[in-house]
Amino acid sequence: MRPEIKAAVAPLRRMLSEAPAVTVVTHINPDADTLGTGLGIYLTLKRALDKPVEIVNPSRDLPRYLDFLEGFEKIKRRIDFDNALVIACDCGSVDRLGIDVTGKKIVNIDHHRSNTHYGALNVVVPTYAASSQVAFRLFEALYPIDADAAQAFYAALFSDTRYFSLPTVNEEVFRTAAELTALGCDPAETARNFTQRRSLASLRILERALHALRLYRDATVAVMTLRKEDFEATGATMPDIEGVVDYARSLATVRIAVTAIERDDGTIKVSLRSKGEDVSRIAEAFGGGGHKQAAGFELSGSSLEETVDTILRKIDSTIFETEHKV
Ligand SMILES: [Mn+2]
Numbered sequence: 105m106r107p108e109i110k111a112a113v114a115p116l117r118r119m120l121s122e123a124p125a126v127t128v129v130t131h132i133n134p135d136a137d138t139l140g141t142g143l144g145i146y147l148t149l150k151r152a153l154d155k156p157v158e159i160v161n162p163s164r165d166l167p168r169y170l171d172f173l174e175g176f177e178k179i180k181r182r183i184d185f186d187n188a189l190v191i192a193c194d195c196g197s198v199d200r201l202g203i204d205v206t207g208k209k210i211v212n213i214d215h216h217r218s219n220t221h222y223g224a225l226n227v228v229v230p231t232y233a234a235s236s237q238v239a240f241r242l243f244e245a246l247y248p249i250d251a252d253a254a255q256a257f258y259a260a261l262f263s264d265t266r267y268f269s270l271p272t273v274n275e276e277v278f279r280t281a282a283e284l285t286a287l288g289c290d291p292a293e294t295a296r297n298f299t300q301r302r303s304l305a306s307l308r309i310l311e312r313a314l315h316a317l318r319l320y321r322d323a324t325v326a327v328m329t330l331r332k333e334d335f336e337a338t339g340a341t342m343p344d345i346e347g348v349v350d351y352a353r354s355l356a357t358v359r360i361a362v363t364a365i366e367r368d369d370g371t372i373k374v375s376l377r378s379k380g381e382d383v384s385r386i387a388e389a390f391g392g393g394g395h396k397q398a399a400g401f402e403l404s405g406s407s408l409e410e411t412v413d414t415i416l417r418k419i420d421s422t423i424f425e426t427e428h429k430v
Pocket residue numbers: 137138194215233234235264
């Protein structure tokens with residue numbers, strides 16, 4: 105067991121036994137890692153503890169393809185329990201929770217290098233490929249993990265490794281996947297839900313994003329923009345644009361891919377992907393965070409065009425000038 109996980113087992117056991125109830129919180133604009141990690145913990149605690157457990161995500165739209173996970177329909181938009189112990193899943197900073205947790209005791213389970221250690225107990229393993237890897241190793245030391253919880257943890261791992269394709273994939277990832285499979289998760293069923301349940305709206309908005317694709321800096325930087333009108337015309341919601349940025353990165357010449365998306369409230373949501381360049385430094389410069397090859401942030405008060413200009417200049421100053429000396 106990794107030392108940071110081993111050190112957390114006893115304090116977590118004590119916090120769980122002292123808490124009158126548990127609230128599992130997942131991050132805004134949820135992905136499969138936050139929801140799979142959260143559901144795995146929720147299902148495990150629901151069976152193991154003789155006290156109320158709830159799972160919360162404040163976002164308006166959840167990714168529907170995850171409804172094959174047990175407990176998906178139990179995810180609520182707000183916290184109902186007072187004085188509950190909060191378990192935050194895959195949230196690098198407290199604002200990613202998108203929910204007021206003032207005065208609550210927080211267990212912070214994550215793998216973001218940029219994690220701000222906002223919890224009373226922080227279990228953050230940046231070398232792990234997914235938050236579910238942290239959660240599985242931690243909670244299996246306390247309680248039995250059943251097939252439904254294993255399925256949720258596996259889905260999170262499958263997703264955050266981009267289907268076992270990222271540099272984060274190592275022997276330990278496959279060992280975790282093998283153990284989760286032995287516990288009863290279904291890898292083929294997981295893959296089918298991830299790859300064969302797209303909404304038509306997600307293809308229609310992808311079409312618009314590809315149409316908007318522009319290349320900069322000798323075609324090493326790809327930028328795709330989406331406007332409010334694109335969402336209105338296609339009926340797409342935020343979960344429908346998951347993975348769109350990967351199409352831009354898939355181009356042979358591209359090193360860094362950017363999507364800039366105009367939200368209803370006028371803020372612009374930016375996603376960054378790279379082929380090895382550290383885009384988390386760019387996200388952090390704008391108050392966001394993430395991983396070396398996948399990061400993001402939000403901006404408000406400027407137009408889509410201004411935002412793209414600002415990002416390109418930041419890429420020039422933080423990536424190209426320091427690493428390539430262009
Ligand atoms: Mn994650």
